[in-house]
Amino acid sequence: MTRPRIALASAPAYGHLYPLMPLAFALQRAGADVHVAVGTPFHGRLDFPTRLGFPEGATIGDVTAEVMATFPEVKENFRERWVPSFFGNVISRHAAPVLREQWAAEPPDLVIYEAMFPAAKLVADEAGARTLAFGITQWSPFFGSLPAVARAANGDDARKPWQVAGASIGFEAGGYVDPFPAGLQTLAESTPEPRIPVRTTAWSEAAPQTDPSLLAPHVDGRPRVFVTLGTVSFGAVDALRTAVLGAARTGAEVVVACGPEGDPAALGDVPDTVRVHRFVPQAAILPTLDAIVHHGGSGTMLAAIEHGIPQLVVPQGADQFFNAEAIERAGVGISGSAGLDVDGVAEAVGRLLGNGEHRSAARRLAAEVAATPSPDDVARRLLDEL
Structure with missing residues (x-):
């Protein structure tokens, strides 16, 4: 056949x-x-x-x-x-x-x-x-x-x-x-x-040079925050640095992905609690996170929802402003559409780490995602219909 x-x-x-x-x-x-x-x-x-x-x-x-x-x-x-x-x-x-x-x-x-x-x-x-x-x-x-x-x-x-x-x-x-x-x-x-x-499912290509410590327990028991502005960040180095410094000000361990084309050195000096990489496999690191700061790209947003992670969205373009609004409306995170300085990011991330309401809402939405037909379920349905 x-x-x-x-x-x-x-x-x-x-x-x-x-x-x-x-x-x-x-x-x-x-x-x-x-x-x-x-x-x-x-x-x-x-x-x-x-x-x-x-x-x-x-x-x-x-x-x-x-x-x-x-x-x-x-x-x-x-x-x-x-x-x-x-x-x-x-x-x-x-x-x-x-x-x-x-x-x-x-x-x-x-x-x-x-x-x-x-x-x-x-x-x-x-x-x-x-x-x-x-x-x-x-x-x-x-x-x-x-x-x-x-x-x-x-x-x-x-x-x-x-x-x-x-x-x-x-x-x-x-x-x-x-x-x-x-x-x-x-x-x-x-x-x-x-x-x-x-069902949304996080996926990324294999990254053979990924730092194995990314998947290890948190440093000194600190909460872990991931900061990324995606693979296409519209050249927003200043916005990324603001997000990194603000997240670090909470005392959290901060993991940063500056993008495959990004230059880690462009961020300048960062605190010792910050680790900067060009590429981080999101599917691998997401289960270890306590919060995420990102640009509002749909893939990152959905992957974080899949894992019930509270989000701060700092949109840079495209559909990211709509996604920031959706995240705030659903109660699973905070929109930074109006622009945030370092203090504003620190305050927002602190709320995500300490406010049980955002985490509870994120977990409820994650449960909705988990109840959605899986890619394998959908694949079988599509083949049955051919």
């Missing part, structure tokens, strides 16, 4: 790819022939079958520069124009030809694409494959317009990406795989149907 062929597809960015990987492995365990379509630096690097889903060597930085050169009007309204221009237009124009070539040789039966990578939806439709969107951030009806933007970008539509998006809001995929618990959704009532809930 021929195994069903399933492709997962993502923009080449950590926060877009990593959330899909637990489901990719689960589908593989369930017996499907699975690959992930992705670009540099992940193609060929993952401990999983990959196919090229974006031009070899092209980076997110290249796309950013092209968006600003092609659509300078984006600067007039980043909130409404950035996503359709970046993900809907420029990424789709470059990704679609690559995906066509890959899937012409290996036509998939099912394509699961992260909802910000509509080029995969476009090419899957051309190939006659079933499609499911995967939520990597809170659902907004705005995301439903991205496949229309991708079609326009790959056709002869002269409208600006945001003009296409404004006229095309709707949901086209055959279902929506959603790792966000209802308690965090801002627009839960508008989530597409059929909604396929899946």
Whole structure:
């Protein structure tokens, strides 16, 4: 019997790819022939079958520069124009030809694409494959317009990406795989149907040089706080240093990830209770934490929720401000959207470490996540439906 062929597809960015990987492995365990379509630096690097889903060597930085050169009007309204221009237009124009070539040789039966990578939806439709969107951030009806933007970008539509998006809001995929618990959704009532809930599961690539002491008991019995502004921190060195110094002022042991491209020396002198790394495998360190200070990236936020960890969110861009609001609204943490100095961070982290209400709320939400179907449950369901 021929195994069903399933492709997962993502923009080449950590926060877009990593959330899909637990489901990719689960589908593989369930017996499907699975690959992930992705670009540099992940193609060929993952401990999983990959196919090229974006031009070899092209980076997110290249796309950013092209968006600003092609659509300078984006600067007039980043909130409404950035996503359709970046993900809907420029990424789709470059990704679609690559995906066509890959899937012409290996036509998939099912394509699961992260909802910000509509080029995969476009090419899957051309190939006659079933499609499911995967939520990597809170659902907004705005995301439903991205496949229309991708079609326009790959056709002869002269409208600006945001003009296409404004006229095309709707949901086209055959279902929506959603790792966000209802308690965090801002627009839960508008989530597409059929909604396929899946348990959020922290995942990261193997890091052979990880300091083993990260997984050891806490230093001197101190509480442990993890500080990260993600793999794309918008160059916010000052914000990271403020967060680190504020967290350290509580007396906690502070573990810092400054990002794969970050420079630990850029933080300058830090207290002895602080350890700075470029990369820390979150899946490994999360069970050891008492609190986390982060940028509000959806992957980090959901992974912390999975483990019932109180959070301070200091957003730097993208969807991070919405996530900060959701964290505070759910009672599982504190939003630093208004900006915090060192004293403000210290006060907020101190509340997370000492305030049982945040921890209790985080544990309740973790229990909701634990009751959600696992990636293996969802994988079996999807294969049954093929």
